[in-house]
Amino acid sequence: MTDQNSPSVFVHPTADVEEGALVGDGTKVWRLAHIRSSAQVGAGCVIGRNVFIDAGVTVGDLVKIQNNVSVYQGVTLENEVFVGPSAVFTNDFRPRAQNPDWKITPTVVRRGASIGANATLVCGVEVGEYAMIAAGSVVTRDVAPYQLVAGNPARPKGWVDKQGEVVSRDADNPPQQN
Numbered sequence: 146m147t148d149q150n151s152p153s154v155f156v157h158p159t160a161d162v163e164e165g166a167l168v169g170d171g172t173k174v175w176r177l178a179h180i181r182s183s184a185q186v187g188a189g190c191v192i193g194r195n196v197f198i199d200a201g202v203t204v205g206d207l208v209k210i211q212n213n214v215s216v217y218q219g220v221t222l223e224n225e226v227f228v229g230p231s232a233v234f235t236n237d238f239r240p241r242a243q244n245p246d247w248k249i250t251p252t253v254v255r256r257g258a259s260i261g262a263n264a265t266l267v268c269g270v271e272v273g274e275y276a277m278i279a280a281g282s283v284v285t286r287d288v289a290p291y292q293l294v295a296g297n298p299a300r301p302k303g304w305v306d307k308q309g310e311v312v313s314r315d316a317d318n319p320p321q322q323n
Contacts, residue, residue, distance in 0.1 A: 166198075169206060187224065205256070219249035219268065226254050229262035229280065236268045255290070259309060264299075277305045291319065 153170040156162050160178040168180065169188030178196045180186060186198065187206035197215040198204065204216070205224035212230045216222065219236040236249050250268035254260065258272045261280030272278065273290030282299040293303045293311060301316035313320045 160192075193230070211262070219251045221251070221253045223254060223256040223258075225257045227259040228254075229260055229264065231263050232260045233263075233265040234268070235266065238268060257307060258288075275305065275307050275309075277309055289319070 154168050155173040157174060157176045159176045160174045162168060162174060162180045163182040165182035166180045167185045168174065169186060169190065171188050172186055172190040172192065174180065174192045176194045178192050178194065180198045181200040183200045184198045184202045186192065186204045187208060189207045190204060191209045192198070193210055193212040193214070195213045196210050199216060199218045201218050202216050202220055204222045205226065207225045208222050210216065210228045214228050214232050215234065217234055217236045220234045222228070234252060236252070237247060238250055252266055252268050252270055254272045255274040257275040260266070260278045261282065263280055264278050264282045264284065266284045270284055270287050272284070272288045273292060275291050276288045277293045278284055278288065278299065279293070279295035282295050283297040284294065285298045288294050291304050291306070292301055293305050294300060295302045303314040303316055304312050304319050306312050
């Protein structure tokens, strides 16, 4: 990790990377993105237009976050995660404008998982390695590694491989992974 002033980090002039944020080598931060102090963004990432990464968030290496995504406190994105445009993460089960007892509920997206455009992840879920969440899905419970889910609420629809290809439409029986 390095700071945003490293010559190998590209930060668009309209982006805001606060002092104290760590941004890895080779990462590109595009127009109007905002990375808060104490956030950690790994190496080789692409942070799209109008992305917000909150204080304390950890983003792994080789992550791609498309336009208009907010990654709030309590969310962890491991290496090689893809987050599609306008996907939504939450971090509070009972949001109120005034709540002195507010508690963050963590969400973890494991290595290589993909989240489709406009998907919503309700806080407290874990998305397994290389899982695939279809566009527009509302994820209210954990997603198993390599599982394909879709719908509102998101339900198992099959299984994918590391490349995201569907290898089975049998939602109840995961195939052997090599």
